[in-house]
Amino acid sequence: MHGTLDPSTQLMNDMAHRARAAATRLATTSALKKSAALLAAAKAIRADKGVILAANQVDMSAGKKAGLTAALLDRLSVDFGRLESVAVAVENIAGLRDPVGMVIDQSVRPNGLHLSRVRVPLGVIGIIYESRPNVTVDAGALCLKSGNAAILRGGSEAVNTSRALHAAMIRGIVAEGLPADVIQLVQSTDRAIVGAMLKANGLIDIIIPRGGKALVARVQDEARVPVLAHLDGICHTYVDAKADPVKAREIVVNAKMRRTGVCGAMETLLIDRTFTAAASIIAALADTGCEVRGTPEICAIDPRVKAADASDWDTEYLDAICSIAFVDGVNGALAHIAAHSSAHTEAIITEDMATAEAFLAGVDSAIVMWNASTQFADGGEFGLGAEIGIATGRLHARGPVALEGLTTYKWLVRGNGQVRP
Amino acid sequence: MHGTLDPSTQLMNDMAHRARAAATRLATTSALKKSAALLAAAKAIRADKGVILAANQVDMSAGKKAGLTAALLDRLSVDFGRLESVAVAVENIAGLRDPVGMVIDQSVRPNGLHLSRVRVPLGVIGIIYESRPNVTVDAGALCLKSGNAAILRGGSEAVNTSRALHAAMIRGIVAEGLPADVIQLVQSTDRAIVGAMLKANGLIDIIIPRGGKALVARVQDEARVPVLAHLDGICHTYVDAKADPVKAREIVVNAKMRRTGVCGAMETLLIDRTFTAAASIIAALADTGCEVRGTPEICAIDPRVKAADASDWDTEYLDAICSIAFVDGVNGALAHIAAHSSAHTEAIITEDMATAEAFLAGVDSAIVMWNASTQFADGGEFGLGAEIGIATGRLHARGPVALEGLTTYKWLVRGNGQVRP
Numbered sequence: 001m002h003g004t005l006d007p008s009t010q011l012m013n014d015m016a017h018r019a020r021a022a023a024t025r026l027a028t029t030s031a032l033k034k035s036a037a038l039l040a041a042a043k044a045i046r047a048d049k050g051v052i053l054a055a056n057q058v059d060m061s062a063g064k065k066a067g068l069t070a071a072l073l074d075r076l077s078v079d080f081g082r083l084e085s086v087a088v089a090v091e092n093i094a095g096l097r098d099p100v101g102m103v104i105d106q107s108v109r110p111n112g113l114h115l116s117r118v119r120v121p122l123g124v125i126g127i128i129y130e131s132r133p134n135v136t137v138d139a140g141a142l143c144l145k146s147g148n149a150a151i152l153r154g155g156s157e158a159v160n161t162s163r164a165l166h167a168a169m170i171r172g173i174v175a176e177g178l179p180a181d182v183i184q185l186v187q188s189t190d191r192a193i194v195g196a197m198l199k200a201n202g203l204i205d206i207i208i209p210r211g212g213k214a215l216v217a218r219v220q221d222e223a224r225v226p227v228l229a230h231l232d233g234i235c236h237t238y239v240d241a242k243a244d245p246v247k248a249r250e251i252v253v254n255a256k257m258r259r260t261g262v263c264g265a266m267e268t269l270l271i272d273r274t275f276t277a278a279a280s281i282i283a284a285l286a287d288t289g290c291e292v293r294g295t296p297e298i299c300a301i302d303p304r305v306k307a308a309d310a311s312d313w314d315t316e317y318l319d320a321i322c323s324i325a326f327v328d329g330v331n332g333a334l335a336h337i338a339a340h341s342s343a344h345t346e347a348i349i350t351e352d353m354a355t356a357e358a359f360l361a362g363v364d365s366a367i368v369m370w371n372a373s374t375q376f377a378d379g380g381e382f383g384l385g386a387e388i389g390i391a392t393g394r395l396h397a398r399g400p401v402a403l404e405g406l407t408t409y410k411w412l413v414r415g416n417g418q419v420r421p
Numbered sequence: 422m423h424g425t426l427d428p429s430t431q432l433m434n435d436m437a438h439r440a441r442a443a444a445t446r447l448a449t450t451s452a453l454k455k456s457a458a459l460l461a462a463a464k465a466i467r468a469d470k471g472v473i474l475a476a477n478q479v480d481m482s483a484g485k486k487a488g489l490t491a492a493l494l495d496r497l498s499v500d501f502g503r504l505e506s507v508a509v510a511v512e513n514i515a516g517l518r519d520p521v522g523m524v525i526d527q528s529v530r531p532n533g534l535h536l537s538r539v540r541v542p543l544g545v546i547g548i549i550y551e552s553r554p555n556v557t558v559d560a561g562a563l564c565l566k567s568g569n570a571a572i573l574r575g576g577s578e579a580v581n582t583s584r585a586l587h588a589a590m591i592r593g594i595v596a597e598g599l600p601a602d603v604i605q606l607v608q609s610t611d612r613a614i615v616g617a618m619l620k621a622n623g624l625i626d627i628i629i630p631r632g633g634k635a636l637v638a639r640v641q642d643e644a645r646v647p648v649l650a651h652l653d654g655i656c657h658t659y660v661d662a663k664a665d666p667v668k669a670r671e672i673v674v675n676a677k678m679r680r681t682g683v684c685g686a687m688e689t690l691l692i693d694r695t696f697t698a699a700a701s702i703i704a705a706l707a708d709t710g711c712e713v714r715g716t717p718e719i720c721a722i723d724p725r726v727k728a729a730d731a732s733d734w735d736t737e738y739l740d741a742i743c744s745i746a747f748v749d750g751v752n753g754a755l756a757h758i759a760a761h762s763s764a765h766t767e768a769i770i771t772e773d774m775a776t777a778e779a780f781l782a783g784v785d786s787a788i789v790m791w792n793a794s795t796q797f798a799d800g801g802e803f804g805l806g807a808e809i810g811i812a813t814g815r816l817h818a819r820g821p822v823a824l825e826g827l828t829t830y831k832w833l834v835r836g837n838g839q840v841r842p
Contacts, residue, residue, distance in 0.1 A: 024759070028782055107804055113793055115803055120785070122815055205815050226647065226816050247838040254840035338445070360833050361449055364541070372534055372836030381841065382536055382832070383528055394543055394626050395647050396817040399832045411803070411820045412781050415793030417668040419675035420802065 012151075012196035015184050016203035019124040019149035022181035026147050027121050031098035033176065038094035038141055040172030042087040045137065048168035049083050055164035056133070063157050068131075075131045076158055086134045086165070089386070093141040096385040099403045100147045114414040119407040121147030123205040126197050127388075128153045128219060130211035133161035137169055139210070140183040142388050144173070146406040149182050151204065153197060155211075156189035163187065198223040208389050208401070213316075228401055230366075230392035232316045232342035233263030235374040238270040238333035238359065240350035245277035247371060248349045249284045254373040255347065257288050261318050263390060264345050264377030268313060270333045273326040285322055294324040313340045330355050334362045341365055343392045345377040366392050366399035433572075433617035436605050437624035440545040440570035443602035447568050448542050452519035454597065459515035459562055461593035463508040466558065469589035470504050476585035477554070484578050496552045497579055507555050507586070510807070514562040517806040520824045521568045535835040540828040542568030544626040547618050548809075549574045549640060551632035554582035558590060560631070561604040563809050565594070567827040570603050572625065574618060576632075577610035584608065619644040629810050629822070634737075649822055651787075651813035653737045653763035654684030656795040659691040659754035659780065661771035666698035668792060669770045670705045675794040676768065678709050682739050684811060685766050685798030689734060691754045694747045706743055715745040734761045751776050755783045762786055764813040766798040787813050787820035 005013065026034070045052070056078040063073050078086075099119050106116035125148045129135040136154055143150035154162040166185040174180050186193050197204065201224040208228050209219040216231050237255050239248045255266035269285075271278045279301050286292050286304040293308035294301075305324070312323040313336075327333045330348070337346055347369035348359040356370040367377050379387025379400035387400045397405035426434065447455070466473070477499040484494050499507075520540050527537035546569045550556040557575055564571035575583040587606040595601050607614050618625065622645040629649050630640040637650050658676050660669045676687035690706075692699045700722050707713050707725040714729035715722075726745070733744040734757075748754045751769070758767055768790035769780040777791040788798050800808025800821035808821045818826035 024785070027785065109802070109804055113797065113802075244838070250840055251838065258841055356835075360835075364445070364448065365831065367832045367834060369834040370836060372834055372839045373841050375841040376534065376834065376839065381530070381534075383530055394829045398829055408815045408819055410786065411788045413788060413790040413793055413797065414777075414781075415791060415797075417665070417672065418793045418797065419671055420679055420794050420796040 006192075008190060008192040008196040009199070011188070012193060012200055013203060015151055015186070016124060016200050018181040019151055019184060020203070022179045023121065023123050023147070023149035025179060026144070026149060026182055027100070029147070029178065031100070033178070034098065034145055034147070035094040037173045037176040037178045038090050038144060040176045041141065041169040042090040042094070042172070044168040044172035045083065045087045045090070045165065048164065049080065052083060052161065052164040052168065053078060053080070055160040058160045059158055066157070068157065072131055072157070076133070076161070078133060078161055082134070086137050089134070089138055090141045093145050093386055096145060096403060098145065099407045104409055111418050112416065113418055116412045117409045118412055119404070120410050122406055122408050124149050124151065124203065125406060126151045126153070126200070126204045126207040126225065128194060128197065128207060128209045128211070128215065130155040130215060131157050133158040133165055135210050136162040136165045136185065138386070139208070139388055140166070140169060142386060142403065143406060144182055146403045148406055149184075151184050151186065151197065153186040153194060159189055195222065198225060201225045210389060226396070228389060228391045228393065228397060228405070230263060230342070230344055230390050233265070233344040234268065234314065234316050234340060234342040235264060235266050235344055235377070236268045236270055236333075236337050236341060236346045237266045237374060238327070238330070238337075238346070238348045239272060239275055239278075239281065240330060240348060240352065240355055241272040241274045242352040242355065243275060243349040244351055245280060248277070249281050251347070251349055251371065251373050252281050253284050253288055255375055256285060256290055256322050257320065258373070258375045260320050262375065264374050265318065266374050267315065267317055267323065268340065269322055269324045270327045270336055271324065272329055272333075282324060289320055291321040292324060293321065295326065297326050298324045316342070330358050330362075333359065337363055337365075344390065345369065345374045347372060347374050366390070427613070429611060429613040429617040430620070432609070433614060433621055434624060436572055436607070437545060437621050439602040440572055440605060441624070443600045444542065444544050444568070444570035446600060447565070447570060447603055448521070450568070450599065452521070454599070455519065455566055455568070456515040458594045458597040458599045459511050459565060461597045462562065462590040463511040463515070463593070465589040465593035466504065466508045466511070466586065469585065470501065473504060473582065473585040473589065474499060474501070476581040479581045480579055487578070489578065493552055493578070497554070497582070499554060499582055503555070507558050510555075510559055511562045514566050514807055517566060517824060519566065520828045525830055532839050533837065534839055537833045538830045539833055540825070540830050543827055543829050545570050545572065545624065546827060547572045547574070547621070547625045547628040547646065549615060549618065549628060549630045549632070549636065551576040551636060552578050554579040554586055556631050557583040557586045557606065559807070560629070560809055561587070561590060563807060563824065564827065565603055567824045569827055570605075572605050572607065572618065574607040574615060580610055616643065619646060622646045631810060647817070649810060649812045649814065649818060649826070651684060651763070651765055651811050654686070654765040655689065655735065655737050655761060655763040656685060656687050656765055656798070657689045657691055657754075657758050657762060657767045658687045658795060659748070659751070659758075659767070659769045660693060660696055660699075660702065661751060661769060661773065661776055662693040662695045663773040663776065664696060664770040665772055666701060669698070670702050672768070672770055672792065672794050673702050674705050674709060676796055677706060677711055677743050678741065679794070679796045681741050683796065685795050686739065687795045688736065688738055688744065689761065690743055690745045691748045691757055692745065693750055693754075703745060710741055712742045713745060714742065716747065718747050719745045737763070751779050751783075754780065758784055758786075765811065766790065766795045768793060768795050787811065
C-alpha cells in the first residue's frame with residue numbers, strides 16, 4: 001500500500017505518524033515541563049529576532065512583487081513590536097492552567113467502583129492558515145500546552161517568516177527535552193499537501209482552519225477529518241421595545257464599528273417596531289460613517305439609509321455596512337435570526353428580564369448576549385486566556401475554542417476486585 | 422435544486438427538515454413535559470401490546486422463512502416480558518435528570534459580564550440499527566429526553582415490530598402535546614435511504630449506528646455526518662507481577678466469560694512474565710470452557726492452550742476464546758496495548774498503586790480500569806441511567822454515551838450595557 005501513495009499523501013502520513021509518536025510522549029509530560037518548553041520557545045524567538053525579521057523582509061519583497069493588497073501585506077508584516085507580542089503571547093500561554101489531568105466529574109458506585117472523567121489531549125491537530133505568520137507560534141503553543149502534537153500549514157506568502165519562527169520555537173522546545181515533532185511545519189508550499197491533510201482521517205484528529213471564508217469553505221467541504229471552525233459571523237443585535245435608548249445606541253455603535261473586520265462584529269440590526277428611539281440609533285450609526293441599508297420603513301426614517309435587497313440579510317459585510325429591519329417583538333427577532341443567523345453571536349438589548357431570558361433561551365447560536373456588544377465574542381474576553389478559533393458547529397466545542405476545546409477525556413475506573421454479576 | 426434530488430435524498434431531506442422544526446420546539450420544552458410525554462409513550466406501548474406482538478409474529482415468520490439464524494431470531498423476538506422491559510426502560514429514561522439547561526460553568530469578568538455555559542440539545546440525531554426492535558423505543562426516548570429530534574432507521578427484518586412500537590410511542594407523545602416529528606421512523610426498507618442519511622450533513626447533526634461490525638464500518642466509511650460509535654472492542658486485561666492471584670483469577674474469568682458477546686468482554690490477556698500464578702489463571706479460563714490461544718510460552722504452561730497466530734492479537738472474538746501473552750512489566754503491557762487496542766476498555770490487575778497509576782495514565786483508551794472487570798464498561802454500570810452506545814473516537818463524547826453526550830452547549834453572556842474598548 002505504502003508505495004502506491006502519491007507524494008503529498010506520503011509526506012502527510014509520515015508527518016502524522018511522527019506527530020502521533022510525539023503526542024504519545026507529550027500526553028504524559030508534566031505541566032511544568034510543557035510550560036518550561038514554551039518559555040524557552042519565547043526566549044529563542046527573541047534571540048532570533050534578526051533572522052526572523054530578515055526572513056520576513058524576503059516574504060514582504062516577494063509579496064510586493066506579487067502585488068498583494070496593502071491589507072494582506074499588513075497581515076504578513078512582522079516588526080520588532082509584533083515579534084515581541086508574539087513572544088509575550090507564548091509566555092502567556094505557558095502560564096495558563098493546564099487542562100490535561102483535570103477531573104471533569106467523579107462518582108462512587110454502590111459496588112465501590114470509583115469513576116472519574118479526566119481530561120486528556122485530543123492527539124494530533126492540524127492547523128491550516130493564511131498569511132499571518134504569528135499563527136505559527138500561537139497555534140503551535142496552544143497545541144503544545146494542551147498536550148497535542150501540531151501539524152501547521154501556513155500560507156505560502158509567509159513561508160520564510162513561518163519557517164524562521166518555527167525553527168526558533170523548536171530550538172527552545174528541544175532544549176527542554178521535548179521532541180521536535182511536537183510542532184511540525186509543512187515546509188512545502190504545494191497546495192496538494194492541504195488536500196492530503198484534509199483526507200488524513202484516523203491520522204489527524206481534528207483540523208482547525210484559520211483564515212478567510214474561501215479557506216474555511218474549502219476545508220469544510222473537502223475534509224474527512226473533523227473540523228472546528230466558523231464559516232460566517234452574521235451577528236445580530238435586537239433592540240427591544242423596552243431597551244434603554246442610551247445603552248442601545250452605545251452598544252449598537254460599538255458592536256458594528258469598534259472593529260468592522262472581526263467575526264463578532266454586528267452585521268444586522270433588528271429593532272422592535274414599537275421602540276421609540278429607533279431614529280437616534282440609525283442616525284448614530286450613519287454619523288460614524290457606517291453605510292446603513294434598510295427596509296423601506298427604515299429608509300423612511302433617515303435619508304442616509306439605502307434600500308437593502310434580499311441578499312443583505314445573509315451577508316457578512318466585515319465592513320462599515322449595517323442592514324437594519326423592524327421586527328415584531330422578541331418573537332419576530334427570533335424568527336429573523338433563525339432564518340438568517342450563522343449561529344455565531346446574537347444579542348438582545350432590553351431592560352425586561354423576561355424578554356431577555358426568552359431571547360437567551362430561544363436563540364440557537366454559539367453565543368447569546370444580553371445588554372452587551374457582540375464584539376465581546378472572543379476567547380480572551382471570555383477569560384479563556386487565548387483562543388485558537390471560534391466554532392459554530394454543534395459537536396465537541398462551540399463558541400471560542402481554547403485549551404479545553406483541544407482536549408477530550410477518558411474514564412478511569414478504580415476498583416478493588418469487582419466483578420460484574 | 423430540489424427537483425433534481427433522487428427519491429431517497431428527497432425523502433431524507435424532508436424528514437430532516439421536519440425533524441429540525443420539531444427539534445426547535447423540543448429545545449425549549451420543559452423537563453416536566455418531556456417526561457410526561459415519555460410516560461405516556463410507555464403507557465401507549467403497554468396498551469398496544471396485542472398489536473405489537475402480532476406485528477412481531479409477522480416479522481418472526483418472515484425471518485424464519487428467510488432462514489435467519491437462531492441468534493438473529495432471538496434478537497428480533499418480542500414477548501410479553503420483553504415488551505414490559507421496553508416500557509419500563511422508557512419510564513426509567515423519563516425519570517433521569519434532564520441535561521438541558523444544566524450550567525457547565527460560569528464566571529464573572531472584571532468588566533461585570535456574567536458568562537455561563539449551558540447545555541442545549543444537539544438537534545437532529547440519526548440512529549441506524551439492525552434487528553433489535555427495542556432500539557426503536559430506547560433510542561427514541563433518549564433523544565426526546567435530551568431535547569433532540571430522532572430519525573430512526575431500523576433493520577428491515579424488524580420493520581413491522583418497529584412500526585407498531587413507533588406508532589404506540591408517538592400516540593403517547595402527541596397526546597401530551599409534542600409534535601409527532603420528534604421521533605420519525607423511516608418506513609421504507611430501501612437501503613438507499615441509509616446512504617441518504619449518511620450524506621445529510623448540515624441536516625442531521627450526528628449519526629449513531631447500533632449493530633454489528635459490518636454496519637458500523639459502513640457508517641464510518643460513508644458518513645459525511647459525524648458519527649459516534651465504536652467499531653471494535655478488543656479489550657485487554659493486564660495482570661501485573663504484584664497482582665493478587667485470587668482477585669486476578671476472578672476478574673479475568675468474569676471479564677472473559679460473564680457474557681462473551683458484549684463489546685466490553687476481554688479478548689486478550691497480558692500477564693507479566695514474573696507473575697507467579699499465571700498457570701492458575703490460564704487453567705481457570707480453560708476450566709470454564711474458554712478456548713485459550715497463546716504464545717509458545719503460554720502453550721508450554723497448559724496442554725489445552727492452542728498456538729495463537731499473528732491475527733489473534735487484533736481479533737475481537739465476541740466468543741469464548743481468549744488470546745494470552747506474557748509481557749515485560751507495565752511498559753510491555755502499554756506497548757502491546759498501544760499496538761493492538763481498539764481504544765475501548767483496558768484493565769490492570771495489581772496491588773501496586775504506582776504501577777496502577779502508570780497504567781491509567783499511559784493507556785489511551787476511552788475507559789481504563791484498575792482491579793475491575795472490563796465487563797463493567799457500560800453506561801448503566803457507570804450510573805448514567807442508560808446509554809445510547811459506546812464511542813471510541815476522540816471528539817465530542819468518549820466511552821459510554823448517554824443523555825449528556827446527546828447535548829452541546831451555548832455561551833450566555835449577561836451584561837448591563839458593556840461595550841468593548
